[in-house]
Amino acid sequence: MLFYNAPEEDLQFLLFEVFRAPEHWQGAEETAHLDQALAQAIMTEGGRLASEVFCPLMQSGDAEGCRLEGGVVHTPSGFRAAYQAFAEGGWMSLAGDPNFGGQGMPKQLCVALEEMFFAANAGLYLYPALSAGACVLLAAHGSEAQKGLWLSPLYEGRFSxxxxxxxxxxxxxxxxxxxxxxxxxxxxxxxxxxxxxxxxxxxxxxxxxxxxxxxxxxxxxxxxxxxxxxxxxxxxxxxxxxxxxxxxxxxxxxxxxxxxxxxxxxxxxxxxxxxxxxxxxxRGLQAMFTMMNYERLSIGLQGLGTAELAYQNALAYARDRRQGRDPAGMSDADADSLLVHPDVRRMLLTQKAFNEGGRAFASYVAMMLDQARYGATPEVRDRAGRFAAFLTPIAKAFFTDRGLECCVLAQQVLGGHGYLAEWGLEQCVRDTRIAQIYEGTNGIQAMDLADRKTAREQGRTARELLATLRAETAGEEGPWAKEVEAAFAALEAATAALVQGAEGDAYFAGAVATDYLELVGLVLYGWLWQRMVQTAERAAAEGRVTPVFAAKKRATASFFMAKLLPKVQLLKTTLEAGSEPVMAASF
Ligand SMILES: Cc1cc2nc3c(=O)[nH]c(=O)nc-3n(C[C@H](O)[C@H](O)[C@H](O)COP(=O)(O)OP(=O)(O)OC[C@H]3O[C@@H](n4cnc5c(N)ncnc54)[C@H](O)[C@@H]3O)c2cc1C
CATH class of the missing domain: 2.40.110.20 (Butyryl-CoA Dehydrogenase, subunit A; domain 2)
Known part of the structure; x- marks a missing residue:
């Protein structure tokens, strides 16, 4: 049976060490009510609800499914009670407008919880996830009368x-x-x-x-x-x-x-x-985009969450399962744990590197969304808003593409047992597949990024983001400085090639859109991995995280830099091949 442990230590590390979120929260009037202790308590309680209430219903909910009888849709057994616990715990109103009964929590805290709830039971959490987006939409575009009538029951979870x-x-x-x-x-x-x-x-x-x-x-x-x-x-x-x-x-x-x-x-x-x-x-579509953008990040978190669930279960299995011998080992056992095999380690490390990188990326996007609302100056708000808009399609598509990839890898770690329903990994693969399709397919996300948000604006936001990342790493003798700078240079060149190629070639952006999205995603993960290691080592030296935690971060980052980040160069090459190879063929 699937189990789930909320990645609380990692989330706390991101919020309190990497991004120093409480400093931002305290600096804005709207979020000053939140401090580290409260955020920590909320994450602990959310993690408990996810692992103890949501997760046990994941496989039974899949087996039972929904049924329509006499115009009523019955959700699987246990869903009502779990939803009730969620609503009564105040989780529906976490990000809500305080004028109508919401708790006004910043997005950077909320994404941490969304990842947990999606991980523990995506089928169940989709109900509140849609409601939360609807609340954001109504709060932004509804009349005062509409907000007065509908927001409170939505926040209370009585309405969805x-x-x-x-x-x-x-x-x-x-x-x-x-x-x-x-x-x-x-x-x-x-x-x-x-x-x-x-x-x-x-x-x-x-x-x-x-x-x-x-x-x-x-x-x-x-x-x-x-x-x-x-x-x-x-x-x-x-x-x-x-x-x-x-x-x-x-x-x-x-x-x-x-x-x-x-x-x-x-x-x-x-x-x-x-x-x-x-x-x-x-102006309905513009208004609807408020909800769609909310849900796009949310569905990205579905991909990330399910991949984390799959990873945790695959790792536990790999520790336990004994097959074959350590190629260099001298153990007396008949067979060693799967963890001695380099190929199994490759599969597990790919998942770990993408999941922890994705968690950091989600936190960064959420920080941009918070700054776009609460930033101190109009310039800060404007820039953060543009960065969030640029990063949202990447979060949706990159997280969900990596989500499926990682769920399949997790399933592979279990060998034939991964194919059986009882272990739950095949469900992770099935459940996460939709995240690449709905809320705008990943192809549409890639087009949004490459065409609308890059080619059509001459690469302005991409270059500005790159300059910001470079400025934040400048002067630091960080590990992998050479690798990260090579990735930055590839992004710079790919952006220029995209902007130039799209001029006079109507197919160019569409033909290279997915290459570009993947490339930007990998570059940002590279930057985040470097930053996480630097922060972890500093925090370990000052006693705020354990040396073991910092060492694990460094080891996973080493894997990412050596085995995954170099794919950036391949993507730059395929992008530069342009539209001709795609459009010349006839079917
Ligand atoms: C389980 C589930 C839940 C859903 N929930 C909701 C919901 O709550 N509300 C809602 O309104 N919808 C919902 N959807 C619908 C979902 O958002 C759509 O299925 C999705 O947006 C794709 O539309 P489509 O299926 O018509 O595919 P199509 O639009 O026909 O696309 C087919 C293929 O062509 C590609 N394509 C299409 N146009 C372009 C283009 N211009 N450029 C490049 N590629 C293109 C797509 O990427 C895709 O690969 C849900 C769907 C599913 C399966």
């Missing part, structure tokens, strides 16, 4: 939220959406249409479900500019906020799918459903 974008003929291309929203005399709208693949569209965990729906008003412009955003509840509310009549929205069916079987993926039919405009008419 969904995002309703996809339609049968409109997936990546939202400009094709057809769901209609007709204005009504009372100021509301009547929505009609069908949405598919809606996560948590119907379930038995909450009293009510609040759908955020992209739809088109009758005289709307074609394409993305004609889309508006609507709040459509499953159950309408009376003026005092109590539950009223059932709205015209119902689940048509639920999907039978490869993984995350505890998460209900629903076809939702809107039949003159009553909805209210959120934000301005025609």
């Amino acid at each position: 939220g969904t995002m309703c974008l996809t339609e049968p003929h409109a997936g990546s291309d939202l400009s094709l959406l057809r769901t209609r929203a007709v204005p009504q005399p009372d100021g509301a709208y009547a929505l009609s249409g069908s949405k598919i693949f809606i996560t948590g569209g119907e379930h038995d965990l909450t009293e009510n479900i609040v759908h955020f729906v992209l739809a088109r008003t009758p005289d709307a412009a074609p394409g993305n500019r004609g889309l508006s955003l609507f709040l459509v509840p499953k159950i309408l509310l009376e003026a005092d906020g109590t539950l009223g009549a059932r709205n015209g929205v119902a689940v048509g069916s639920i999907e039978h799918k490869m993984g995350i079987k505890g998460s209900a993926t629903c076809v939702m039919n809107f039949d003159d459903a009553k909805g209210w405009l959120v934000g301005e008419e025609g």
Whole structure:
């Protein structure tokens, strides 16, 4: 059976040593209520909930799945109680707006918890993860009246939220959406249409479900500019906020799918459903992007979390399992632990290096998101916002691609036993696969980065980020200075090649987008690994982390620098090959 231990020591190291987050928290009025002791206590409690309440339901939730009966979706046994514990513990409101009952915690703390909950049970955590994004959306774009009515029950976990974008003929291309929203005399709208693949569209965990729906008003412009955003509840509310009549929205069916079987993926039919405009008419997609960007980082954390779960279980297995002999060993045992075999060590170290690197990356992106909100000056906020926008597609795609890769490696460590359901590793592989697909496929993330956020702005943010990373490492006699500088130089050259290649070649950015995203991801991990080792060794010398912790960081970093970072040079070469090899072929 799968087990999960929250990586608390590593998370504390990142927050308190590498990024010195409490200094930032204390420096901003909005987050001054949070100090190290409180953050530590929150992480401990979150880790306990994840490992003791969420994780034990992971495999049973997969085996049982969701079932639709008489218009009601039943989640797997135990999910309701676990969700209740989550809601009653106040976890839904952690990042919420304090004016409406939220706790106003910074993103950098929240990502630590998101990783834990996703790791322990992605199928279950998807329900609150969608609700959290819906809250962020409503807090940013809702009217005061809408926020007053809907935010508190969402924060309390009594209501949950969904995002309703996809339609049968409109997936990546939202400009094709057809769901209609007709204005009504009372100021509301009547929505009609069908949405598919809606996560948590119907379930038995909450009293009510609040759908955020992209739809088109009758005289709307074609394409993305004609889309508006609507709040459509499953159950309408009376003026005092109590539950009223059932709205015209119902689940048509639920999907039978490869993984995350505890998460209900629903076809939702809107039949003159009553909805209210959120934000301005025609600016729905811009508003929805607030939720999409939130969820993109969140889904990245799903990939990272499941990879960590798989790693922990693969490592425990490798310690225990005895097969073959240490090639250089003289032990008396009939067979040695799998850990003596270089190839098994390669698989485990690849997972460890990507997971810990990814955790540091997530923390860095979250710090940028916090600085974009609470930074001391407009310049700081503006720059952090641009960095966060640049890094978000990388977090989504790089974490989830590495997530699948690492889950497959973890499965491989178990040999044939990894293929069996009882050990849970095959579930990790199945569960994590979707993270590469939904919330904008990884191909779409790569295009967002390479085209919109790099080529079209002449590489400005990429160069600015690179200058910042270089400035932060300048003058430090860090380990692997040569390797990291070579990676920086490759990024610089690849960015220039991308910008230049995209001029006059409409296919260039698309053809090299995934190479570019992978390259930037690896370079940032290289920078973070260097920084983690320097910080760990300083903290060990000053007695704040153990020498063993620092030594493990150095050993994993050595592996990353020698075996994974050099792939940057290969990616630069394939990027420079441009679009011709991709577009010349005919099918
Ligand atoms: C389990 C599950 C849960 C989901 N939850 C939700 C949800 O809660 N709400 C919601 O609205 N949707 C949800 N989705 C839908 C999901 O976001 C879409 O499946 C996804 O965005 C891709 O759309 P598509 O399936 O139509 O694929 P398509 O858009 O048809 O894409 C097919 C392939 O073509 C590529 N492609 C398409 N266009 C381009 C382009 N311009 N450039 C480069 N490559 C391109 C894609 O990368 C992909 O590889 C969910 C899907 C699943 C399976």
